[in-house]
Amino acid sequence: MSALIFDVDGTLADTETAHRDAFNAAFIDVGLDWYWSESLYAGLLDVAGGKERLLYYWKMIDPEEADGMKVGETIAEVHAIKTRHYEAIVSGGKLALRPGMLRLINEAHDAQMPMAIATTTTPVNVDALLRTTLGRDWRSLFVGVCDASVAIHKKPAPDVYLAALAALDFPASDCLAFEDSENGLRAACAAGIPTLVTPSAYTAGHQFNDALLVLPHLGDPDQLMHQHVPGADQRWVDLAALSRWHNGTLFESA
Structure with missing residues (x-):
């Protein structure tokens, strides 16, 4: 990974x-x-x-x-x-990142692991959210910010993920995508990227058969998941757990 x-x-x-x-x-x-x-x-x-x-x-x-x-x-x-x-x-600061996302982004940044954004929402919407939650310099955290301005075809087409892969300059199999919807999962899988899904309230009924793993959220030490992370003792997701899943250690149990 x-x-x-x-x-x-x-x-x-x-x-x-x-x-x-x-x-x-x-x-x-x-x-x-x-x-x-x-x-x-x-x-x-x-x-x-x-x-x-x-x-x-x-x-x-x-x-x-x-x-x-x-x-x-x-x-x-x-x-x-x-x-x-x-x-x-x-x-107005009314939206926070989902549990575990800020912690994981900071952990990946500290580990110098490249990150990218792959969304088909507008650049204005992306900036509004991430400027508020990650700070004005949020773009410096990501090697590539791929949004609706770079994707000719929207999800479930893989265009935006192919753009992210080009920005990262890694093979699809060496990356891990995070999605919440069936269309997003289909887009990432069409680009060949293993994908972890954390459904939202609006997408809980979607089909995620091709996901590497489906979890309610990533959890935090002060906002634990209701289950232990597969293959780990804690009830939140970190880079070490992600790496084990990505390497295939838990494919069968997932």
């Missing part, structure tokens, strides 16, 4: 509720009578990308209107307003 690659939304932090709130606020701002409930949004997350999600929903509720000439313009406007709402929510 030579490098780590992190998805952002749902993986580094439980961002999806903030995204949903931002979408609903944008709908109010532009005078749309739309409202995305938790259950509806959970289903919409199967569609990768905010603009794509808006178009999918529009076609679902009013396919004739969704084929209008100014649909693209309207979607761009709604998405821009939604992004501003999301940035305001996140910049």
Whole structure:
């Protein structure tokens, strides 16, 4: 195991509720009578990308209107307003990283293990979250920050993971990816990268058969997992445990 690659939304932090709130606020701002409930949004997350999600929903509720000439313009406007709402929510410090993520990133940084970001969310969204949780110099922690601006095709296509591999300059088999969704897992696996999945509340029902391991979160000494880490005495994940899993020591038990 030579490098780590992190998805952002749902993986580094439980961002999806903030995204949903931002979408609903944008709908109010532009005078749309739309409202995305938790259950509806959970289903919409199967569609990768905010603009794509808006178009999918529009076609679902009013396919004739969704084929209008100014649909693209309207979607761009709604998405821009939604992004501003999301940035305001996140910049207010209301979101923390999921258990174990900050500790693991710091441990990898101290061990001089290269890391990259592989997400198909927008650069603005990535910066809003990581600037708040990792500090203004967060980019210095990562060899590559691969987001929607570098991925032609979004997850489950492997484009963003292939970009991360190019930035890291390691073979896929030497890396470990962290994901929370089925689409993310499919993208990482399509790029040949072993993947650890920590589902979020919105993705708990997804299928993760191809994951190296599925855990509720990575745990921390003050926020323990409910189970012992496979192959270790503690109830949180560290680099040593990750390395053992990656090397195949626990493939059968996982």
